Each structure stands twice: as structure tokens, then as C-alpha cells.
């Protein structure tokens with residue numbers, strides 16, 4: 001008898017939305033998450049507020065989590081991972097193993113991979129920014145954590161900073177380190193964080209050093225213009241080559257490419273806008289499921305731009321940042337499509353699918 005369940009791997013925004021979509025169409029879901037609770041990277045990294053509307057991340061994720069937990073059609077397996085997999089579309093056999101080492105067999109008709117991303121480690125190849133050397137050099141993610149605690153201070157002194165700069169494209173758009181793609185969200189997120197820093201520490205000057213600012217849709221006027229016009233954040237087109245310490249200041253050295261002259265700017269804090277890389281779980285799931293990775297190391301989707309969720313393996317779909325850098329709009333859009341495709345497969349197996357047209 002064909003299975004009427006869909007296996008969703010990863011309980012971040014993509015996995016939660018896919019599970020919610022599948023259940024709302026009347027099919028069963030087994031939702032597998034490595035961590036001790038649902039919520040994904042915005043939860044594990046304690047993001048502060050979401051662009052565009054600055055809603056608190058914890059409020060948004062709690063609402064999603066509660067909806068999942070209430071659904072009679074969604075079975076959640078926390079602290080678990082997929083360890084073995086076989087079969088064909090409509091009739092897969094999966095083995096899930098939890099943190100205690102207990103294994104469970106699950107039959108499913110389709111799989112949605114939603115295992116997400118990880119942040120680029122700025123100490124890995126970009127030593128010139130001194131992330132592991134200077135306490136006051138932090139990342140976009142560290143800044144989210146501080147902003148969500150409502151306290152933005154220099155780690156070295158505990159005092160509010162007087163001058164902060166963001167450095168864009170750390171770990172993205174860089175042939176040298178092998179991440180040639182743009183991470184899509186960091187220009188918007190640094191503008192959002194810059195606004196929040198100005199609100200929290202009004203006499204702190206905030207600068208953003210960028211190669212070119214990449215904003216999509218409404219992020220242009222609602223984050224980028226707003227940061228400049230209402231919050232007086234200063235955007236400097238330039239390339240930062242080095243961060244050094246001089247006395248109790250950090251000195252940012254580089255070139256202002258608009259003016260064509262060298263820059264040396266003393267700062268209290270430097271925020272590195274780190275990009276998105278495929279998570280370890282994404283790479284691991286590609287091996288267990290036998291789904292290929294595309295050239296940047298994310299899960300390959302076959303039919304983009306019109307079909308962003310179908311992988312080369314029939315019955316296996318992908319959603320969210322497991323397929324490449326994504327904001328939340330892209331993530332939940334993909335998750336909804338993956339849910340529809342997976343449920344269509346369940347119904348075809350059960351012989352209850354309606355022909356199109």
C-alpha cells in the first residue's frame with residue numbers, strides 16, 4: 001500500500017512552512033529536526049527582528065512552532081536525522097536516528113529537503129579583518145544577538161560605541177575563497193541592523209563599506225533609503241583591505257572607490273557582513289538521499305526559474321536556503337511550492353489526483 005506521508009528534513013522556516021502547507025492540503029508529515037526545537041537558523045543564532053517589518057523573530061517563530069505542534073497531521077521528530085534511505089518516488093523507506101541512537105523506520109511518498117544554511121566563518125580565510133584577534137570585530141550574526149538582547153556595546157569595554165562600520169560581502173562574491181555567489185540578504189540585513197544601532201545608540205555614527213549595495217524589491221526604499229535619509233547611516237563605496245588595532249580603536253584601511261583615494265577610518269566596532277553557505281546537514285543529506293549538489297555546493301534544483309523545488313531525483317524536492325541564499329519571502333514561497341508538488345505525488349500514488357485542465 002503506497003504511503004500517504006511526506007518526510008520533511010529540517011525544521012527552520014522552510015521546513016515548518018512546507019509541513020504546514022502539506023498538512024493544510026490534508027496529507028501527513030513527519031518533520032525531522034536536528035536541534036532540540038523548531039525555528040531554524042534565525043532561532044539558533046538569536047536573530048533580533050525580521051526585515052521588512054522589524055517584527056521580533058522570537059514572536060514570529062513561536063507562532064509558527066505552535067501551529068505545527070497543534071496540527072494532528074504533523075509528527076515532529078526533534079534531535080533526529082535521516083541515516084538511511086531507499087526506494088523510489090511514492091514508495092520510499094527512510095531510517096531516522098535520534099540523539100540517543102534509537103532508530104525508527106518511516107515510509108513516505110515524497111521528501112522535502114529544508115536543511116538550510118550556515119554563516120560563513122570570517123576567521124577561515126579572511127584573517128585580514130581580525131575576527132578572532134580583536135574582540136570588537138563581530139559579525140552580522142553577533143550583532144543580531146546583541147540587538148535582540150537590546151544592548152549594543154563594545155565587547156572589549158561594555159561601553160556603547162561612538163563609531164561602528166559594517167564591511168559587506170565577507171565570504172561572498174569572492175573567487176579566492178570559492179564562494180562566487182552573492183548571499184542576497186546581507187546588504188538588506190546590514191541596513192536593518194544599522195537602523196537598529198542608530199535607534200539604540202543615537203550618538204553612534206554608523207558607516208557601511210560596500211562594493212555595491214544589492215537590494216531587492218521593497219528592501220530598497222524601506223531599508224536602504226530609510227537608513228540613509230531617516231537614520232543618517234553613511235554608505236561608503238569602497239574596498240576594505242585590512243582592520244588593525246591602534247590604541248583602543250580599530251582602524252579600517254582601504255580605498256574609497258567613488259573618490260579614488262585611500263581611507264583610514266578609526267572605529268570602535270567593526271561588523272562583518274558574513275554570507276550564507278550550505279549547512280553541514282544540507283551536504284550530508286545530499287549524500288544520504290543521493291541528490292546532487294549544484295556548483296556552489298547547494299542542493300541542485302532542476303527547473304529554475306519556473307520550477308525551483310524539483311531535484312534531479314524523482315520524489316525529492318528542496319525548499320529554502322538548502323538550495324542557495326534566500327530571504328524569507330523566497331524561502332516560504334519555495335516551501336509552499338514544494339508542499340504542493342509533494343502532495344500531488346501522494347495523491348497520484350493513491351489514485352486520487354485530479355488531472356490538470
Ligand SMILES: Cc1cc2nc3c(=O)[nH]c(=O)nc-3n(C[C@H](O)[C@H](O)[C@H](O)COP(=O)(O)OP(=O)(O)OC[C@H]3O[C@@H](n4cnc5c(N)ncnc54)[C@H](O)[C@@H]3O)c2cc1C
Nearest residue numbers: 010012013014034040041050051116117281320321327328
Ligand atoms: C544575519 C542574517 C539575518 C537574516 N535576517 C533576515 C530577515 O530579517 N528577513 C529575511 O527575509 N531573511 C533574513 N535572513 C535569511 C533567513 O535567515 C533565511 O531565509 C531562512 O533562515 C532560511 O530558512 P531555511 O529553513 O531554509 O534554513 P535554516 O533557517 O538554516 O533552517 C534549517 C534547519 O534545518 C536543520 N537541519 C540541518 N541539517 C539537518 C538534518 N540533516 N536533519 C534535520 N534537520 C537539519 C537546522 O538545524 C535548521 O533548524 C537572514 C539571514 C542572515 C544570515
Ligand code: SF4
Nearest residue numbers: 169172182183186187
Ligand atoms: S547581499 Fe550585499 S553584502 Fe551580501 S554578498 Fe550580496 S552584495 Fe555582498
